[in-house]
Amino acid sequence: xxxxxxxxxxxxxxxxxxxxRAAAKLTRRSWRAKEGxxxxxxxxxxxxxxxxxxxxxxxxxxxVFEVFVTDEARERHPDLLDLAARARVRVHTIAAELVxxxxxxxxxxxxxxxxxxxxxxxxxxxxxxxRLVVVLSQVRDPGNAGTVLRVADAAGADAVxxxxxxxxxxxxxxxxSTAGSLFHVPVVTGxxxxxxAELGRARGLQVLAADAHPPAHxxxxxxxxxxxxxxxxxxxxxxxxxxxxxxxxxECDGAVAIPIYGRAESLxxxxxxxxxxxxxxxxxxx
Amino acid sequence: xxxxxxxxxxxxxxxxxxxxRAAAKLTRRSWRAKEGxxxxxxxxxxxxxxxxxxxxxxxxxxxVFEVFVTDEARERHPDLLDLAARARVRVHTIAAELVxxxxxxxxxxxxxxxxxxxxxxxxxxxxxxxRLVVVLSQVRDPGNAGTVLRVADAAGADAVxxxxxxxxxxxxxxxxSTAGSLFHVPVVTGxxxxxxAELGRARGLQVLAADAHPPAHxxxxxxxxxxxxxxxxxxxxxxxxxxxxxxxxxECDGAVAIPIYGRAESLxxxxxxxxxxxxxxxxxxx
Numbered sequence: 120x121x122x123x124x125x126x127x128x129x130x131x132x133x134x135x136x137x138x139x140r141a142a143a144k145l146t147r148r149s150w151r152a153k154e155g156x157x158x159x160x161x162x163x164x165x166x167x168x169x170x171x172x173x174x175x176x177x178x179x180x181x182x183v184f185e186v187f188v189t190d191e192a193r194e195r196h197p198d199l200l201d202l203a204a205r206a207r208v209r210v211h212t213i214a215a216e217l218v219x220x221x222x223x224x225x226x227x228x229x230x231x232x233x234x235x236x237x238x239x240x241x242x243x244x245x246x247x248x249x250r251l252v253v254v255l256s257q258v259r260d261p262g263n264a265g266t267v268l269r270v271a272d273a274a275g276a277d278a279v280x281x282x283x284x285x286x287x288x289x290x291x292x293x294x295x296s297t298a299g300s301l302f303h304v305p306v307v308t309g310x311x312x313x314x315x316a317e318l319g320r321a322r323g324l325q326v327l328a329a330d331a332h333p334p335a336h337x338x339x340x341x342x343x344x345x346x347x348x349x350x351x352x353x354x355x356x357x358x359x360x361x362x363x364x365x366x367x368x369x370e371c372d373g374a375v376a377i378p379i380y381g382r383a384e385s386l387x388x389x390x391x392x393x394x395x396x397x398x399x400x401x402x403x404x405x
Numbered sequence: 406x407x408x409x410x411x412x413x414x415x416x417x418x419x420x421x422x423x424x425x426r427a428a429a430k431l432t433r434r435s436w437r438a439k440e441g442x443x444x445x446x447x448x449x450x451x452x453x454x455x456x457x458x459x460x461x462x463x464x465x466x467x468x469v470f471e472v473f474v475t476d477e478a479r480e481r482h483p484d485l486l487d488l489a490a491r492a493r494v495r496v497h498t499i500a501a502e503l504v505x506x507x508x509x510x511x512x513x514x515x516x517x518x519x520x521x522x523x524x525x526x527x528x529x530x531x532x533x534x535x536r537l538v539v540v541l542s543q544v545r546d547p548g549n550a551g552t553v554l555r556v557a558d559a560a561g562a563d564a565v566x567x568x569x570x571x572x573x574x575x576x577x578x579x580x581x582s583t584a585g586s587l588f589h590v591p592v593v594t595g596x597x598x599x600x601x602a603e604l605g606r607a608r609g610l611q612v613l614a615a616d617a618h619p620p621a622h623x624x625x626x627x628x629x630x631x632x633x634x635x636x637x638x639x640x641x642x643x644x645x646x647x648x649x650x651x652x653x654x655x656e657c658d659g660a661v662a663i664p665i666y667g668r669a670e671s672l673x674x675x676x677x678x679x680x681x682x683x684x685x686x687x688x689x690x691x
Contacts, residue, residue, distance in 0.1 A: 273671070339686075380690070381557075391679075393672065393680050
């Protein structure tokens with residue numbers, strides 16, 4: 120990145136600015152992977168990123184390189200400047216016209232942070248102490264992935280794994296849907312379900328496929344089939360359209376179906392994951 | 406609607422067709438309300454509409470006026486033609502170029518049905534036999550409303566109420582997110598929360614606000630505060646950004662918070678509703 124003058128009134132107005140051009144490239148997945156950086160958009164995401172970066176003691180090691188804000192956003196969210204100062208992160212004021220260059224959504228509200236990608240090695244977070252791990256296999260919709268990550272965070276999960284064929288954890292829509300949880304829960308990417316399941320089992324977790332195909336345990340009648348949700352559990356959720364393929368179900372120790380009391384055929388991925396993950400959390404804390 | 410010839414090869418190719426123009430108007434909320442009709446888009450929604458229309462005995466009285474399909478969709482979903490015949494619904498083949506006229510999404514996949522709006526009076530569905538009623542107050546996102554409606558259906562809810570300031574139940578995105586559940590669960594619209602809560606109480610339901618503001622019961626520790634989820638329950642969910650305002654909480658018998666075991670601030674509306682509604686269903690069936 121070419122050096123640019125840092126002054127108290129650091130202000131970028133040209134789309135040809137090297138900083139803007141470098142950030143703009145991060146709207147593409149291939150560049151995010153190459154650079155090991157991604158964009159967090161919107162005051163909530165940026166706030167969580169800065170808080171986590173200032174902490175330096177959280178479970179997720181967050182590094183924020185720089186923050187871009189418009190004049191309007193600067194005025195509207197003065198707390199972000201304080202947080203950036205505390206985290207020792209440089210803030211650039213940018214012309215509002217530059218926002219679309221580095222943001223693919225209207226949701227950024229003029230606040231965008233450049234962060235280091237967060238994913239950690241599988242073996243670092245799936246350990247003998249793990250109680251709850253969430254695995255998304257071949258999930259394609261960024262909003263769904265983010266929603267499940269947020270639920271996993273709320274339920275106190277130890278880690279979330281996105282398998283190699285899943286959506287990018289750093290897709291702007293994924294980041295936004297996590298509502299900051301991406302900066303709270305350790306995330307593992309680029310591994311296969313069989314590797315994850317094998318390690319989980321070796322570390323003492325039961326590996327459960329959320330899957331309605333029989334034979335499956337009934338989530339609400341665990342005793343009928345000897346399901347023990349109080350045990351450390353790794354939940355595996357499949358693609359939003361076709362679920363977990365047979366091959367992936369076979370990697371798990373068992374399948375669990377959410378009972379349908381009405382006439383819906385199924386739940387969508389986000390709500391199904393919420394019901395399963397929270398049922399684990401409820402049972403484990405009893 | 407001007408009469409058009411009905412033949413075995415009924416085919417519409419002109420955007421000036423009276424049928425297409427009449428259907429196109431239904432992409433606007435005001436026209437849906439005026440005409441008492443709406444569009445169901447996509448093979449899954451249309452299939453569920455036709456199945457429900459043929460039944461004539463379901464809890465939801467579904468009427469489908471006509472179905473538009475492209476040649477490609479006709480070939481890909483031959484079952485829809487059988488279902489339409491069984492429900493005595495006329496199918497028009499339309500030129501693919503006409504689809505955007507009557508569909509605001511790419512998700513229609515060339516299959517669109519014109520249906521009669523489904524909402525029923527509040528007093529018809531909130532009765533002394535009701536066990537589970539879901540109320541959405543001031544929910545604005547159509548996808549969220551549809552997601553909760555689908556969860557309510559899956560959990561066996563007796564009815565879903567969208568208060569007068571909520572998103573339109575017949576918004577194409579709402580309809581699609583219900584994945585057919587709009588044709589399974591009775592829906593009430595255009596009433597205020599206080600009216601709904603009052604009737605619910607009069608019919609023996611406890612009215613619970615899903616709301617983290619203290620004082621709230623802990624969903625997972627009901628005994629601590631004497632919460633009995635096995636009782637007939639009316640759940641009230643508020644707006645996705647600001648929840649239930651104080652005034653609305655006061656209409657309820659109590660508030661229930663989903664415990665957060667990790668660091669997320671909250672869940673999103675769809676997943677929060679899923680956790681609460683399924684916890685009711687689980688407790689009631691024990």
